[in-house]
Amino acid sequence: MRRLLVFALVALISNPAGGLKRMPGPATVSTGNIYYVATSGNDANPGSISQPWQTIYQATRMVNAGDTVYIRGGTYQESNIFYTNGTQTAPITISGYPDEVATIDGNAYQIPLKNSGEALIQVHGDWTIIRDLTFAYSGDQGVTTRGMHDTIANVTSHHNWGWGILMTGNYDITQDSLAWSNSMMNENLVLPSGWAGGVTCARYPDHCTIRNTRSWENWGEGITTFESLHTTIESNTAYDNTSNIYISDTKYALVRGNMVYCTPGNKIAPYTLQNGILVYEELGVPIPLGPDGTRTNSSDNTFLNNISMGCDNNLFATQNQAANNLYAFNTFVNGSTDLPGYAANVQFHSGTAPNQRFVNNLVYQSDAIAIVQIDAPGTVSFSNNLWSKLPDPDFGASGPGDVVGDPKISMQGSPYSPEWFKLTDLSPAIDRGKYIQETNMDFFRSMRGALPDIGALEFNPPPINRIFLPLILGMN
Secondary structure, three states: OOOOOOOOEEOOOOOOOOOOOOOOOOOOOOOOOOEOOOOOOOOOOOOOOOOOOOOHHHHHHHHOOEEEEOOOOEEEOOOOOEOOOOOOOOOEEEEEOOOEEEEEEOOOOOOOOOOOOEEEEEEOOOOOEEEEOOOOOOOOOOEOOOOOOOOHHHHHHHOOOOEEEEEEOOOEEEEEOOOOOOOOOHHOOOOOOOOOOOEEEEEEEEEEEEEEEEEOOOOOOEEEEEEOOOEEOOEEEOOOOOOOEEEEEEEEOEEEEOOEEEOOOOOOOOOOOOEEEOOOOOOEEEEEOOOOOOOOOEOOOEOOEEEOOOOOOOEOOOOOOOEEEEOOEEEEEOOOOOOOOOEEEEEEEOOOOOEEEEEEEEOOOOOEEEEEOOOOOOEEEEEEOOOOOOHHHHHOOOOOOEOOOOEOOOOOOOOOOHHHHOOOOOOOOOOOOOEEEEEOOOOOOOOOOOOOOOOOOOOOOOOOOEOOOOHHOOOO
C-alpha cells in the first residue's frame, strides 16, 4: 500500500526489530479462597500462605469454583488430575507464585508412567486456568486439558516424553507459552511414526486456540492440530521442529500470522526433512467429533499472513483431502532441499480436491531449487502471486495478476524476525494483490489498502514526526 507523504522537514524514527515476546498470562481474579502449596509445607495445614500444603495433590482435593492455588517456587515430582469445574465468572486458577519458579518434574521420565496418556497436571474440569508454571521430564505429557474453556497461559513445557502441551477440550486456549525439546520418545528420530510434539489441539476439540506461543526443537511437530474443528493457530513462532506447523484431519482451521523457520544445521536437520507448514491427511476428520464418529475428508482450512523461511519445503500440502483450502498473503522464502521429488520451496502433493486457492502469496527462491512443484496440475487455482522466478509451465502455477521478479524485501536485521521480510518502497509486490473477503489485515494486523500488497506484510512507510518551522515556511 503506497501512501503520499507531504512534509516540509521530517525526522525519521526507526522501530527496533522485535520478535515474539512471552507476555504475562491473564490476570488472576479470585472470587473464592486463595490457597498455597510449598515444598516446606504439610498437607495437614490449612493451605494458607504461612501454613501451606506440601503437595499439589492436596489442592486437587480441596479446590472449588473461584478458588486460586499458588504454587511456591521449587520442584514438585508428582502427577495430578483436577476434576472440579470452575465457571465463567468463577474459574479455578492454578498458578505459580509471582517472581518464583515452580517446576512440576517427572523425575527423569518416571512420573507418570510412559505411554500412560497421563500428564504432570491434567485438567478434566471446565473453566480452569493453568499459568506461570514449568513442566519438565514427564514420563508422558507435560500438561493436558480435557475440560471445556480451559486456559494454559505463560507456561513453559520442555523435555517431556510425549506432548509438551496437549488440549482436547472445546474452547481451550494455550497462549503466551514456551514449548521445546518435547517428544523425547523420538529423540534422534528413533520412532519413524507415532511421535508427539510441542503444542497441539487434537483428539476431538472444537474451537481450540494456540496463540502467541513459541515452540522449537521438538522431536515431532512444533504446533499442530488434528482430528479437530475450528482450530485457530495465530501469532506464534515455530522453528527447527520436524514439522513446524502441522495440520491434519481437520476442518475450518485458521492458521494466520505465524513466524516459521528452519535454521541451518539445527539438531533435527540431520535426521529428516523439515517442513515449514505441512498440510496432510492421515485418517480423516471424525464427524461428529468423538472416537466413534464417521470420518470425512479434511477441508475448508485457511492459511493467511504466515511467513515461512529456510525449511526443506516451506509449504508442503497434500491435495487428496483439501477441498476449499485457501493459502493467501503468505511469504515463503528459500526452500532448502534438493532431494528428488521434494526439491521445491512450495509443493502441492498428489490429489484432486476441488476449489483450492493460492492467491497473493510472495514466493522467493534465490538459488536453483524449484520455486513450486505441483504433482497434480490443475487442482489449485493461482492468481496475483509474486514469484521470484518463473514457475515451470508444466505445473500450471502461473495465474492472472502474477508478478515475476525480485520482491525487494528489506533483508535488514535478523532473518528470523518478521521485519526482515518487509517490502521496500521499490518492491513490485506493492498494490499488486487483489481483495479477498477472508482478510483485510496483514501479519502485524495492520489494515491493507484497497489495492493490497502481495505477501504477509503490507508496505508502510517508516513512521515520521512532522516538524513545522513557521518562520522558514513563511519565507519567500
